[in-house]
Amino acid sequence: MHHNHFEAIQTIQRLAYALSSSDFENVDVSVHPPFTDLRSLQTLIEA
Numbered sequence: 562m563h564h565n566h567f568e569a570i571q572t573i574q575r576l577a578y579a580l581s582s583s584d585f586e587n588v589d590v591s592v593h594p595p596f597t598d599l600r601s602l603q604t605l606i607e608a
Contacts, residue, residue, distance in 0.1 A: 569598040570605055 594602050
């Protein structure tokens with residue numbers, strides 16, 4: 562992911578909306594944001 566933190570948040574939100582709860586049992590998703598975006602995405606994912 563090569564985004565600023567606003568674009569990184571938007572990408573994670575789109576991914577979350579695209580996956581239903583049943584998808585989590587069938588797929589593995591790995592996200593590798595830049596170090597500078599970690600805190601923003603951590604806050605979003607934990608919410």
